[in-house]
Amino acid sequence: MKPNYSFLLKLLIAQCLALACASQGYDFFYLVQQWPGSYCDTTQGCCYPTTGKPASDFGIHGLWPNYDDGSYPSNCDSNNPFDLSQVSDLTSQMQVSWPSLACPSSDDTSFWTHEWDKHGTCSESVLDEHAYFQAALDLKAQANILQALENAGIQADGGLYSLTA
Ligand code: 5GP
Numbered sequence: 001m002k003p004n005y006s007f008l009l010k011l012l013i014a015q016c017l018a019l020a021c022a023s024q025g026y027d028f029f030y031l032v033q034q035w036p037g038s039y040c041d042t043t044q045g046c047c048y049p050t051t052g053k054p055a056s057d058f059g060i061h062g063l064w065p066n067y068d069d070g071s072y073p074s075n076c077d078s079n080n081p082f083d084l085s086q087v088s089d090l091t092s093q094m095q096v097s098w099p100s101l102a103c104p105s106s107d108d109t110s111f112w113t114h115e116w117d118k119h120g121t122c123s124e125s126v127l128d129e130h131a132y133f134q135a136a137l138d139l140k141a142q143a144n145i146l147q148a149l150e151n152a153g154i155q156a157d158g159g160l161y162s163l164t165a
Pocket of ligand 1: 062099101111
């Protein structure tokens with residue numbers, strides 16, 4: 001059976017960053033990660049970022065504030081656009097852990113801009129831009145999906161596994 005890699009892995013961050021989310025206009029965060037091969041294996045295709053071929057690992061898609069009813073806030077503050085200079089100490093890590101696979105090839109900045117503008121601004125009262133990207137990087141390291149799969153005997157080596165496995 002073909003392995004079901006074609007999903008966006010949505011991890012409910014139960015800790016909710018230990019913040020009083022409800023009072024900030026959202027209930028919890030999803031840390032959304034994407035498997036590069038799955039993104040490329042869709043009709044839109046993919047392009048490697050100008051910084052090089054992404055690692056064979058899940059990459060961050062975004063850190064998304066959400067509501068318990070399944071809806072989510074978006075584009076909450078057009079007065080606070082993404083500012084690359086605020087995350088200059090994180091960009092080398094972000095290039096590894098948060099690459100953009102969209103075409104045409106980019107240096108990832110447009111993806112980070114989109115994620116901050118659409119999702120990040122909705123938690124800005126508790127996470128400023130730097131804290132938002134830092135939190136996503138830290139949570140990805142904490143929720144090490146490849147390690148969890150490996151612990152379960154599943155190698156991300158192109159092999160096939162049953163759905164049950
Ligand atoms: P979202 O899912 O956060 O609402 O929007 C994702 C947007 O980011 C899409 O417009 C998509 O074209 C753009 N994008 C750029 N790079 C990537 C990527 O690597 N993965 C995904 N899923 N979207 C990307």
